[in-house]
Amino acid sequence: MPLGNALLELTASSEQILFEEAQEFEAFLNYLWESYSFDFTGYKRPSLMRRVQQRMEVIAIASYSDYINYLKKSPEEATLLFESLPVNCTAFFRDQQVWDEIATEIIPQIIANKSSDELIKVWSAGCATGEEAYTLAILLIEALGIEQFKQRVKIYATDASQEAIYQARQGSYSRNQVVGIPPGLLAKYFEQIDQRYSFRQDLRRRIIFAQSNLLQDAPISKVDLLVCRNTLIYFNLEGQLRALVRLHFGLRDSGFLVLGRSESPTATTGSALFSPVNQQQRIFTRVPKACTPKLFLKAFHQQKYKLPTQGIYSVAS
């Protein structure tokens, strides 16, 4: 067979294998949804597949159908799988410039637009082990003072991972984990016990940690400042839309949304839901009633917004 034809056949057969694997993986995701009500369909496929396969390698299982049988026989495996899927990496004051902008521009605006006894509602969505929520608490205390903070601020911090939320609630970090906190703030807000640093308990009470899924659960409402950083990147286009619609619902009209450095709502939803306040720092504000989320999702499902049909299953992510 001429080399060109052989190559074409090889490409066609590897595409066929890729297609079959993708179908098996979708059936596997359906099984997770039907058996555990956990919806991974909104996640980018290549990285999700890689993580499931890593878990399968650990227990020496080669196919998704064998893995389903294993899950049926070993109930504890579902927890191990779910906890291994999301990436929990985070840090205090991660990307310093954004936090400078939040401290000098955003928080002062939120305070200025409220009367002195009004509640300030903050939401850290995809908070991982809590560093982002405690960073927000520190900046708000610096702006308001401890007494006002205790009386007026509520920080909701949510994540899909139960284990991450458990650690976040403890508020206890190693020396390595607190390196990003300026020494003055570390001394002011953390108690050092042996080699661990614990966020002050009296202040921790204003932070409510809860397990919650951005793709499935009801959002917090009437939020003034919503920080959802480095979480949308794990979602595919439909997942991003579903999450952004929830974030839009969660914000009050003048509220601010802060995303991660490589994330943008406008790339997915145009200017329908959010408009930029500081594009470079990924800070946006809610577009009030410009296009209701319901209408927006309807337009999406009527194919006015098209899902990419190529590359979803490509090996690189």
Ligand SMILES: C[S@@+](CC[C@H](N)C(=O)[O-])C[C@H]1O[C@@H](n2cnc3c(N)ncnc32)[C@H](O)[C@@H]1O
């Ligand atoms: C890379 S961490 C980001 C942590 C923090 N926001 C930051 O930027 O440092 C991504 C977090 O998103 C969470 N996550 C992934 N899928 C989620 C979902 N569907 N709902 C809520 N949280 C989710 C993961 O558990 C993980 O803790």
